[in-house]
Amino acid sequence: ETGVTQTPRHLVMGMTNKKSLKCEQHLGHNAMYWYKQSAKKPLELMFVYSLEERVENNSVPSRFSPECPNSSHLFLHLHTLQPEDSALYLCASSQYLSGASGETQYFGPGTRLLVL
Amino acid sequence: SQKIEQNSEALNIQEGKTATLTCNYTNYSPAYLQWYRQDPGRGPVFLLLIRENEKEKRKERLKVTFDTTLKQSLFHITASQPADSATYLCARASGTYKYIFGTGTRLKVLA
Secondary structure (H helix, E strand, O other): OOOEEEEOOEEEEOOOOEEEEEEEEOOOOOEEEEEEEOOOOOOEEEEEEEOOEEEEEOOOOOOEEEEEEEOOEEEEEEEOOOHHHOEEEEEEEEOOOOOOOOOOOEEOOOEEEEEO | OOOEEEOOOOEEEEOOOOEEEEEEEOOOOOOEEEEEEEOOOOOOEEEEEEEOOOOEEEEOOEEEEEEOOOOEEEEEEOOOOHHHOEEEEEEEEEOOOEEEEOOOEEEEEEO
16 A cells, blocks of 8 residues: 555553554655644644654654654654543655655554543 | 645535635745545545646646645546545645645545
8 A cells, every 4th residue: 555554553542551653664765754633633743754863843742752763663652641642643754854845755544542 | 824724614526526625825835735635544645746836737537726826726626436535635845844734625425
C-alpha cells in the first residue's frame, strides 16, 4: 500500500500507563513525521525528523517523547497521557523535508489511541 | 497566521455528477497546494499538487484549480462513482518543512 506501517493499530491505555507507538517506512525516505488527528480538527504536526535528527517540536507536551533510531524507524513514547490525547496518530515520510519543495508525504494507517 | 479552510459540511452528490470541493487559504499565496484523500481508519493518500503558477492540473477524472486572486483551490471529480466517497484534504506549505491541513470535506457519492 503506502510503504509506511504503524503498530499497534489500536491502543487503549490508562493515564498512568507507558506505551510506545512504532512507525516503519520501507521507501528509503529521509524525513519522517508524527501527526495527531482529532475529530473535526485538521491534522496537527507534532514532530519532524530529517536523517534521524529532530528538526521540529511543534509545542508538544513532554508526555509525548519521539525517538528516531534510524531513517526507517520512528517511535512515539507515551506516558501519563490525558483523555484529551485520545486521537488518531499518523506517521508520515517523505523523500526529503517537505514544505518548500512540495515533497509528497506518504502516510501510514495510523494508531487509534484511547486514553481512559 | 496561515490557515486552510474547507467546507466541513458533508457533500452528497449523485453518481455520475461532478463533485466540486473548495479550499480557501489565508495570508500570502503558498507556492503550491496539495490534495489528499482519506478513507475511514486510514492515513491520507496524496492525489495532486498544483503550483502557484499553474491555473489548472488534471489527473484522470480529477481536476484542481488554483486562483491566487480568490485565494482558493477547487477540486473536481468528474463522472463521480460511489468508490470516490471519502474525505478530501487540502494542504499548504508553511515554512521549510511544515504543512498546514484543512479539516477536510467528506464526499458521499450516492448510487
